[in-house]
Amino acid sequence: xxxxxxxxxxxxxxxxxxxxLKGLSLTNxxxxxxxxxxxxxxxxxxxxxxxxxxSILIRKDKFxxxxxxxxxxxxxxxxLKEIDEVQTExxxxxGFFKKVEDxxxxxxxxxxxxxxDILAIVKERLGRILSGTDVEIITSLVNDERxxxxxxxxxxxxxxxxxxSTIRALANELERGRTTPKASKTKKKEPDALDNxxxxxxxx
Numbered sequence: 001x002x003x004x005x006x007x008x009x010x011x012x013x014x015x016x017x018x019x020x021l022k023g024l025s026l027t028n029x030x031x032x033x034x035x036x037x038x039x040x041x042x043x044x045x046x047x048x049x050x051x052x053x054x055s056i057l058i059r060k061d062k063f064x065x066x067x068x069x070x071x072x073x074x075x076x077x078x079x080l081k082e083i084d085e086v087q088t089e090x091x092x093x094x095g096f097f098k099k100v101e102d103x104x105x106x107x108x109x110x111x112x113x114x115x116x117d118i119l120a121i122v123k124e125r126l127g128r129i130l131s132g133t134d135v136e137i138i139t140s141l142v143n144d145e146r147x148x149x150x151x152x153x154x155x156x157x158x159x160x161x162x163x164x165s166t167i168r169a170l171a172n173e174l175e176r177g178r179t180t181p182k183a184s185k186t187k188k189k190e191p192d193a194l195d196n197x198x199x200x201x202x203x204x
Contacts, residue, residue: 002097006038013038016100023103025073029066032056034075038093047078047089075099115142118152125156126165134167147174 005011017024017031026034036055040048053063070076074095081090119138123130130138141147155173159165 002100003094006042006097009042013100020103023106024099027066027069029058029062030070030073030075032058033063033066034070034096037070037076037091038096041091041093045081045090045092046083047091114149115139118142118149121149121152122156122167122170125160128165130167137167137171141171141174145174151177 002011006013014035017026017035021028021031024031033052033056036052039055040052049067052067053060056063058066071078076091076093076095078089078091080087082088083090115138119130119135122134122138151174152170155170155177158177159169159173
């Protein structure tokens with residue numbers, strides 16, 4: 001299914017990968033290299049590691065480590081194929097498509113459980129029965145906006161202090177909690193491969 005969407009150009013794999021680094025167990029370097037592999041695979045299955053390396057703003061050692069790690073994690077595989085009577089290295093990214101489908105299937109199950117738990121928490125904290133509209137809003141906040149149970153609990157704690165108990169106020173408080181920057185004492189890090197990749201996307 002995912003491979004057909006990819007072949008037809010209807011699967012935004014860049015956005016999916018960048019939005020699901022944790023779920024896909026990818027580092028920033030691995031994510032950038034994987035995206036470039038998928039870019040190249042759209043036009044040819046021939047594995048041109050030199051061309052791939054030149055298309056990424058990343059140190060050689062980091063590139064090689066990411067490339068090796070991705071194959072170990074079964075995101076792509078290399079095999080020999082005879083092209084014009086020459087044995088040529090080609091790749092397949094079926095492993096990536098399988099991981100995407102598995103992650104999406106897992107999310108459906110997880111989100112169903114999360115919505116039920118969150119609805120129960122909100123109902124208890126607000127001390128009233130939730131209307132159909134309330135349920136729709138909360139379900140959208142979980143499935144579309146990706147708010148977690150902890151996000152809801154924190155927002156409800158803040159609302160409790162303000163004596164506000166509407167779902168709209170809860171949605172606003174969730175958004176406020178997401179956009180409020182947290183103080184950090186860590187040093188400003190240098191841009192990594194993902195930072196450079198995103199900067200390139202913005203320029204294009």
